[in-house]
Amino acid sequence: MSDASLLDVDGVCGGYGGEQVLQGVAFNMKPGEIVAIIGRNGVGKSTLMRTLTGLLAPSAGSIRFNGVDMTREPANVRALRGIGYIPQGRDVFPDLTVRENLLVGEVAGQGREPPDYDTIYRFFPILKERERQRAGTLSGGQQQQLAIARAMIGHPSLMLLDEPSEGIQPSIIKDISRNVRELNAQTGVAVLLVEQNLDLIVSMAQRGYVMEKGRIVASLGPDEIRSREAVRAYLTI
Numbered sequence: 001m002s003d004a005s006l007l008d009v010d011g012v013c014g015g016y017g018g019e020q021v022l023q024g025v026a027f028n029m030k031p032g033e034i035v036a037i038i039g040r041n042g043v044g045k046s047t048l049m050r051t052l053t054g055l056l057a058p059s060a061g062s063i064r065f066n067g068v069d070m071t072r073e074p075a076n077v078r079a080l081r082g083i084g085y086i087p088q089g090r091d092v093f094p095d096l097t098v099r100e101n102l103l104v105g106e107v108a109g110q111g112r113e114p115p116d117y118d119t120i121y122r123f124f125p126i127l128k129e130r131e132r133q134r135a136g137t138l139s140g141g142q143q144q145q146l147a148i149a150r151a152m153i154g155h156p157s158l159m160l161l162d163e164p165s166e167g168i169q170p171s172i173i174k175d176i177s178r179n180v181r182e183l184n185a186q187t188g189v190a191v192l193l194v195e196q197n198l199d200l201i202v203s204m205a206q207r208g209y210v211m212e213k214g215r216i217v218a219s220l221g222p223d224e225i226r227s228r229e230a231v232r233a234y235l236t237i
């Protein structure tokens with residue numbers, strides 16, 4: 001089954017009401033891969049993520065996950081199938097405690113696997129320390145850890161990670177990259193990373209795609225995605 005696809009996106013169009021943002025997006029992922037979609041502000045990266053989660057309905061095209069066509073499935077069903085989502089800007093619940101935020105994430109794992117707090121707290125010890133603290137009092141980097149942990153507590157097989165570097169100090173960006181790579185290596189979770197931050201792309205991704213005006217316009221292999229020069233060139237097109 002090593003050739004089986006995890007995610008197959010084909011000809012996906014969509015956006016907001018009359019405004020078509022995605023213009024036929026096509027790409028694929030295999031289980032356990034870390035794939036980046038890179039592109040500048042406004043090219044449609046977050047719109048693509050919302051369309052993959054089911055928060056936005058595509059007007060054309062198909063999305064298959066583990067061979068199942070889930071193009072028309074609502075977001076809660078996709079989450080139960082094993083798609084975890086870490087939105088741009090993190091969106092932790094500021095007035096809930098760290099523990100309560102994680103509790104919300106448990107829903108996605110229901111009926112599949114029980115929550116595993118030991119593993120999550122081993123990856124993110126600060127969350128254990130701050131368990132009873134309101135999430136709004138955490139630093140940006142800690143909130144990013146919480147958002148990732150909230151997705152991971154539901155045992156996803158695919159993590160959709162939307163611009164985790166946004167508003168995060170450069171020193172912390174390295175930690176996020178390491179954390180996600182370790183989660184990937186130890187749990188086998190695949191990661192679709194959407195980014196425009198050079199450091200994060202180069203340090204995290206195994207291969208990638210370039211997005212421009214709602215389309216995938218290039219594919220980057222393992223060597224290219226690790227080359228600062230190559231990635232920088234695509235980000236400044």
Ligand SMILES: Nc1ncnc2c1ncn2[C@@H]1O[C@H](COP(=O)(O)OP(=O)(O)O)[C@@H](O)[C@H]1O
Binds near residue numbers: 021039044046047
């Ligand atoms: N909620 C929204 N309603 C209407 N248009 C939106 C909304 N969010 C984004 N857009 C538009 O969709 C396009 C792509 O935005 P987005 O997907 O956020 O790009 P990126 O994540 O690559 O920066 C932009 O033109 C943006 O103005």
Ligand SMILES: [Mg+2]
Binds near residue numbers: 163
């Ligand atoms: Mg975005």
